[in-house]
Amino acid sequence: MDELARLGVAALAGEYHSVVARAAAARADALGLPFLCSSAVLDALTEQPTEWVARLAPAQSHGWQLYADFLLGAGHRRIAVAAEPSVYWASGTRVLRDHLAPRGGTVIGFDMRALAPAAVCDELVAHRATALLLLVGHPEPAVSIVTSVRRDQRLAEIMIGAPAGQPEFAEWATSLGDDSAAIPFLRYLPEGLTPLGARVETALRERLAVAPSFVAFEGYDTIVVLADVLRSHGAERARIAESWPRVAVEGTRGQIRFSRTPGIGVWQWVWAPVQVVDRDPAEPDRFRILHVG
Template identity: 65%
Template sequence: MGGLRIGVLAPLSRPGWVEAGQQLLGGMELAVREAEAAGGVDGRPVELLVRDTAADPQRAAAAVDELAALGVRAIAGEFHSVVARAAATRADRLGVPFLCSSAVLDALTDHPTELVARLAPAQSHGWRVYAEFLLAAGHRRVAVATQRGAYWESGARVLHERLAADGGGVVELDADPGTVGDALAASGASAVLLLTGFPDPAVPIVRAVRRDRRLAGVLIGAPAGQPEFAEWERLLGADAAGVPFLRHLPERLDPLGARVEAALREHLGTEPSFVAFEGWDTVTVLTAMASSGAADWSDVRVTGSRGPIRFERVPGIGVRQWAWAPVQVADRDPAAPGRWRVLHTG
């Protein structure tokens, strides 16, 4: 009897978000190591067949074709939403189950399907939580420095709808570090959100805003989660702190989560991000599904590192969704940038 072969997609080279890909893969590797130590899946080994997407949708789709031809039980992973959408669409077309670990774009597929499931909360849920944090903190007129793309445009729409419902509004600015200071000063916004790629242009925009005396009281936010990763602090130093972002973690980990956190820290050799937990939960779901003989995602019941996991049908979401993974708004403490502050939960 052969082993459980899982195809894995992750951004492991530029222009992909390499640190996120490494954390995602690290979480998966740890879960495999633990499954192997416990005897595998019904005595069978677990094997990860890893493919680097480099944040390229076409490359991801080609990898799905290759992995399906190799006979994997399921395909999992990916961090970038547009790339995950391409992978999910191709997997659905080929009839291969796909578990999306970390991407959040609501429209993960063009039509409803039972073959695709997702662990990360949908963007409409997570970014609404972020908008509620802004409102609670007194920010009703918010600027967004945004680039073109389905993910950023979808996020801006969620923010606009939620803020408008409370009498607020969103002003869109070009994501140009050279002009963002003047445009932000003229906008009257009390906060500016980075709906941009990382490190460019996000890092130079932060520097430009921090150094503009007119903008001393303006909050910088990054709902897409850029400040979660060590590279953010390495590049920005003291400017890295006080930038609220979304992460998919509970305010406090339960005993299982705390054990996984410690094991991830040892395995990765660095502080684990929420993406590493998503990787661990991904493999845990797939091995449990294989062990139990679950016929489809609706039969899955798993205790994950961040809470009990089951996949449901959610209005407006075409895939089976964990509704919902825990969401918090956090930032790096200005008094100690290596320390996190939880500002809001949802």
């Protein structure tokens, strides 16, 4: 961030991981550097409100509450989370627990620093969990956990979920084959793309030779917003930051506007569309929409 600021950039775009985005947003605020965050969902992206940062991705509390509603609707009340230490995973677990507990749900935490993937199976049986959520890195230990659970006959009825979206990516299907399917996750796409989104999907599919992930549309929408801001307000940093509340841009997934939202210290699109989807067991390259928020 410091080096880019010294190079004189007008604004920054990105990025992929909430923990890194949090550090970048704090530095952007300190430097007075406009930062448009594409994909990171952590609610507390900054410690205090800032005028310099705007975000396209929905806050974790919004998306993960919708995921909790999906779990309840599917009949799950005893939900295990296999989690690694991270402010992101801890925040997600807290959202799930706070939303599920008043509705009769229980969240059981497994510390993956202390458990081997195979040992997760015994814990699931002991706690009578009906769903296991993977709050861990990909490919490992996520792939090993899925493989162990799928091979354990005692857990034939358990649902595996991955709210952070690991199954979206082609590497997931390559690593797990048929085991990659029927693992619900969050993605930030509408049921139907805008005309711009449809054109972008066609262009990206031709270039990539596979269907683009929802992260590709987040990235493209970031470019659309910044291009509009720069055309309308120029490349002076303060003017860019002042323009966030005046943005009204048709993106790939709907019209994008930023506003202030309680509990969130950055300018926020309220909200990007949210789906719970999984890979179809009959055709793992096809996604099924299970729940829409």
